[in-house]
Amino acid sequence: MAFDFGAVSAASASPAARRERPSRCVRLVPDPPPDTLRIPATIESLDEVAAFVLELGAEAGLPETALYRLRLAADELATNIVMHGYQDRTGEISVAGGIEEDRVWVRFEDDAEAFDPRQGMRPPALDVPLEEREIGGLGVYLAFTAVDSFDYELVSGRNVSTLVMNLPATG
Amino acid sequence: MSFDVRLRVNDRVATIELKGELDASTAALFHQTVDKASKAGSIELVIKAEELTYMASAGLRSLVFARQKMGDEVRIAIVGASEPVARTIRMAGFDHSIDLIDA
Numbered sequence: 001m002a003f004d005f006g007a008v009s010a011a012s013a014s015p016a017a018r019r020e021r022p023s024r025c026v027r028l029v030p031d032p033p034p035d036t037l038r039i040p041a042t043i044e045s046l047d048e049v050a051a052f053v054l055e056l057g058a059e060a061g062l063p064e065t066a067l068y069r070l071r072l073a074a075d076e077l078a079t080n081i082v083m084h085g086y087q088d089r090t091g092e093i094s095v096a097g098g099i100e101e102d103r104v105w106v107r108f109e110d111d112a113e114a115f116d117p118r119q120g121m122r123p124p125a126l127d128v129p130l131e132e133r134e135i136g137g138l139g140v141y142l143a144f145t146a147v148d149s150f151d152y153e154l155v156s157g158r159n160v161s162t163l164v165m166n167l168p169a170t171g
Numbered sequence: 172m173s174f175d176v177r178l179r180v181n182d183r184v185a186t187i188e189l190k191g192e193l194d195a196s197t198a199a200l201f202h203q204t205v206d207k208a209s210k211a212g213s214i215e216l217v218i219k220a221e222e223l224t225y226m227a228s229a230g231l232r233s234l235v236f237a238r239q240k241m242g243d244e245v246r247i248a249i250v251g252a253s254e255p256v257a258r259t260i261r262m263a264g265f266d267h268s269i270d271l272i273d274a
Contacts, residue, residue, distance in 0.1 A: 068255040130268035139228035
């Protein structure tokens with residue numbers, strides 16, 4: 001897979017720029033850029049998300065543990081969109097990724113009902129015996145704690161979640 | 172995605188061997204195996220995880236199921252989990268009720 005990050009990286013350089021992204025995207029990149037994966041919102045598609053993120057992270061030179069965590073976060077977020085976003089409805093998820101000087105990012109967009117995944121996040125109830133635990137919300141908690149940043153925006157009615165993993169400083 | 176699960180029962184110890192990647196698409200297989208193990212009347216459940224290369228929260232769900240189905244007196248141990256798999260188990264606080272061995 002070839003990655004071409006120029007246009008998307010520039011658009012995501014700052015929060016303000018990121019908000020402008022949809023219109024800039026239309027002007028700069030008329031066709032889906034090659035670094036965007038579009039998949040049906042099904043559990044069977046999770047493999048493709050994993051492969052996409054692992055390839056991106058490896059290309060960025062993420063250390064093994066950070067790569068595992070980015071994949072875990074992406075996997076949990078995609079699972080959440082399928083199970084709780086679209087539920088039984090059919091839909092599409094688009095996954096974009098980019099490598100910048102000091103970080104790797106993965107962005108998920110979907111047209112399910114507006115929902116900030118962080119709202120559904122529930123830290124584990126450590127004082128409750130395991131057999132009595134409700135573990136809904138644990139996946140998003142794992143995703144949130146695995147990456148360096150986890151942002152959510154509602155952009156033109158679409159859910160947009162961005163995961164960022166910082167790259168180790170190079171001497 | 173490659174995932175394989177095996178169950179052996181002897182001397183009242185049920186051993187489940189996990190291999191590959193445990194996520195939302197493969198967890199059903201683990202779940203069914205836990206269910207089978209819980210019916211074997213074992214006093215201990217050993218989950219061998221040396222070759223488990225990845226585990227998402229769907230795997231944690233099956234561990235809760237295991238804790239519920241096996242009953243209080245049954246010890247559950249996970250043996251040889253890799254660092255990131257063990258981290259996920261600890262992050263969820265499951266290491267209070269499930270023993271992590273050689274992790």
